[in-house]
């Protein structure tokens with residue numbers, strides 16, 4: 309059995325490790341400490357792990373095949389407008405539940421709402437992103453990366469049976485978050501520094 313398991317902690321949202329919980333029991337008026345492993349006859353094992361960072365417990369199957377509570381992704385930066393942040397958070401929740409197509413659709417939607425909010429026009433995400441690049445709001449690299457996930461717009465949201473893999477959904481989610489950071493978080497950081505330094 310795994311002594312220590314690396315995990316994205318559902319409580320403190322950090323990449324950290326779990327150590328099996330020390331559990332006290334009493335036998336013949338003596339107190340002992342053991343570890344909470346429950347080995348079932350089927351060969352599977354459930355155990356209680358304790359996060360090394362925040363000291364909170366999680367219930368784990370084998371080497372992390374299942375973890376309760378399910379690890380959720382990091383919350384989205386507050387500088388991203390609420391409507392867009394809500395979409396991205398929903399994409400993350402879908403991803404952690406294994407709903408990859410729904411995750412990709414919501415991440416794409418967050419990018420599209422942001423593009424419109426930044427003044428892009430038309431109804432195709434790819435051309436909206438191209439406009440943002442032409443206006444200097446995003447870099448060429450970010451635009452090319454966005455082009456690479458063009459299939460999301462064409463496939464994930466339409467009933468044509470195309471599967472979205474975990475890797476695909478992760479790429480789209482990562483792209484959407486980077487995109488929103490460039491549009492909202494980096495400018496807010498720069499504005500904050502300017503203000504602190506008293507620059508105009």
Ligand SMILES: [Zn+2]
Nearest residue numbers: 317320359362
């Ligand atoms: Zn933790």
